[in-house]
């Protein structure tokens with residue numbers, strides 16, 4: 001019931017120094033230099049976790065994961081399978097937001113909802129977005145505004161595809177109508193509802209987004225374009241959008257190394273955005289994990305398919321610090337705190353402070369993951385996954 005993490009160097013994301021963290025159930029209830037237990041506490045069941053010589057940071061939040069699989073763009077055989085718990089937690093991710101993606105014909109929001117509920121039972125925190133790539137936007141209740149208001153897990157709409165040959169070629173007027181529903185749904189439900197855009201390689205880039213900002217009264221914080229590091233031109237547009245005060249989301253699974261030859265390596269893209277003048281708080285990263293990434297040739301024909309891992313988020317977090325010389329505090333914001341703020345769940349999520357959820361990663365000084373706790377439950381211990389999904393084999 002009680003756990004104490006002893007003497008780790010805490011970045012909450014701000015540096016708090018060496019401290020003990022007391023966890024009760026799912027929550028952090030005390031952070032102090034030394035938490036001593038008096039005799040009256042002896043009968044309590046307390047699990048101690050040694051974090052001496054280690055760093056302690058908030059769990060990662062991945063706001064773009066194809067929880068029930070994605071893809072299917074090369075025929076039915078190319079649909080990727082559902083994600084399993086261990087592949088999420090072994091990467092330090094303790095909160096995920098599920099999205100549908102390209103195929104809303106053979107995949108359904110109801111399945112995504114059920115998968116998210118299942119993962120929550122298995123220990124992590126989950127949200128979902130209603131809709132898919134397409135317009136008119138599909139929903140569970142028949143209306144996206146009703147979805148946002150009536151279904152707790154639904155944090156907004158997405159990923160709506162723009163500037164992509166797989167999109168529904170949405171018009172500005174159609175997007176305006178969707179945006180107003182997101183705005184109204186968010187206001188009524190008390191959520192920071194977002195409208196997340198999958199941005200493709202098309203000529204249009206972020207044009208529709210710039211027009212939405214210009215021609216509506218809807219605050220810019222509701223719109224989150226993702227995959228913006230997929231090309232030089234798109235990243236340059238995203239920098240401008242970020243400088244205007246918009247949130248931009250970089251996809252850790254899109255890298256030149258994985259065959260996206262026009263893309264900018266995620267950790268480098270973050271650095272570029274900062275150097276351009278985008279506020280650190282307006283930049284986030286997500287994995288696009290468990291989806292298939294289609295690689296097309298110049299004629300628009302399918303050249304190959306890649307299943308994206310969630311682990312890229314952790315790898316790029318490491319590179320931010322080890323290659324791009326970011327502080328731990330800044331890097332944690334990109335993969336955790338900023339996303340909690342975008343979704344309006346900070347500091348319950350994305351922080352280590354009194355009354356935050358006990359979503360915690362303990363790493364050694366080389367940034368190897370040692371232990372992961374999700375809502376106080378140990379998912380990874382001494383580098384090994386110890387809590388697996390219901391139907392996972394004992395050892396993968």
Ligand code: ZN
Nearest residue numbers: 159198199227
């Ligand atoms: Zn996408």
